[in-house]
Amino acid sequence: MTESLTVNLGERSYSISIGSDLRSAIQAQVADLLKAGRKIAVLTDRTIAARQAEALQAMFGAAPMLAVAAGEETKSVAELGRVLEFLAAQGLDRTGVLVTVGGGVIGDLGGFAAASYLRGIEFIQVPTTLLAMVDSSIGGKTGINLTAGKNLAGAFHQPRGVFIDTQFLATLAPREFAAGAAEIIKYGLLGDAALLAQLERAPLTMTSDNLAAVIRRSCELKARIVEADERELAADGGRALLNLGHTFGHAIEQVAGYGTYLHGEAVAIGLCAAARLSAKLGSLSAADVARVDAVVAAHALPIRLRAPLALPALLAVMARDKKVRAGLPRFVVLQTLGVAVTRSDGITPIQVEACFRAVGAVDSL
Known part of the structure; x- marks a missing residue:
């Protein structure tokens, strides 16, 4: 059975289809585009190209395909240029459509290429990881990393x-599945206490009977937030709430070196740090912090750094975070488990440093 929900953004509205085998639906979409005289191209990574060769052939036939290296390092200026040159070589015009098949790296890179090529062409997301299904494929944020952050x-x-085919999860490594669960835990913490309690009672696995329902609920939570604040311009709350755990997590990813931690693993540690910051601000109890640690650990995710990282380096990266406003880092903290708010005032460097130390950072290496 295929379910769908709509991200309501006026003329930019689109449907998210969720099911256990969406190959025929994707084939039909591709056929309609080709029938209308529109060229398509496919971007994926080499792991997906090898593991899902039959599915890719069934969905896209002879459509031109570029397979890039898997991993966060691919979100680079150099690889963006490579994708743009690929689109140009295939002769796509402004009616062309790029289909991204892969995890968050492929969606982010391909989406930015689609936004840039000929000043913008359409693209379709076919996420293949749990993290991409519940988070990065939805909402229109695309991009690459720079040396600075x-x-x-x-x-x-x-x-x-967006076509979310849960059959892709059958070949997903357990570590990658756990990384996606971090974003689902995030949704429970920031806006759905019932989802959080459900994850506490029965940690999500690839064989969970409620997997599709949890994916749909996560998509729904993100869609409603995006609808209210598409470009993250709200003075308080809004789309910035989706960054819960990310201000700490992005610093961890960069300082450790991209690839050391999967994005979801860094976010998991970031959630534990954010819970501690919330406690320091007086909104969470020690028992609440322990609950956050427990649900993260129950999903095979780290609650502390595997190896120490230098606190000065983490703070320097955090100061360059794209969420900084008027020179101040903007944190997402928890008023209670299930309700999050944004804060930039009243948070001291000493408190932030203490939270980093609590998850394993050290003053010097």
Whole structure:
């Protein structure tokens, strides 16, 4: 059975289709585009190209395809240029459509390429990881990393549609599945206490009976937030709430070196740090912090750094975070488990440093 929900953004609205085998639906979409005289091209990574060769052939036939290296390092200026040259070599015009098949790296890179090529062409997201299904494929944030920091170059560019085929999860490594669970835990913490309690009672696995329902609920939570604040311009709250755990997590990813931690693993540690910051601000109890640690650990995710990182380096990266406003880092903290708010005032460097130390950072290496 295929379910769908709509991200309502006026003329940029699109549908998210969720099911256990969406190959025929994707085939039909491709056929309609080709029938209308529109060229398509496919971007994926080499792991997906090898593991899902039959599915890719069934969905896209002879459509030109570029397979890039898997991993966060691919979100680079050099690889963006490579994708743009690929689109030009295939002769796509402004009616062309790029289909991204892969995890968050492929969606982010391909989406930014689609936003940039000929000043913008349409693209379709076919996420293949749990993290991409519940988070990065939805909402139109695209981008690449710079030496200075994560996702510092990019564009808001909404997809034409999103096809979430849960069959792709059958070949997903357990570590990658756990990384996606971090984003689902985030949704529970920031806006759905019932979802959080459900994850506490029965940690999500690839064989969970409620997997599709949890994916749909996560998509729904993100869609409603994006609808209210598409470009993250709200003075308080809004789309910035989706960054819960990310201000700490992005610093961890960059200082450790991209690839040391999967994005979801860094976010998981960031959630634990954010819970501690919330406690320091007086909104969470020690028992609440323990609950956050427990649900993160129950999903095979780290709650502390695997190896120490230098506190000065982490703070320097955090100061360059794209969420900084008027020179002040903007944190997402928890008023209670299930309700999050944004804060930039009243948070001291000493408190932030203490939270980093609590998850394993050290003053010097």
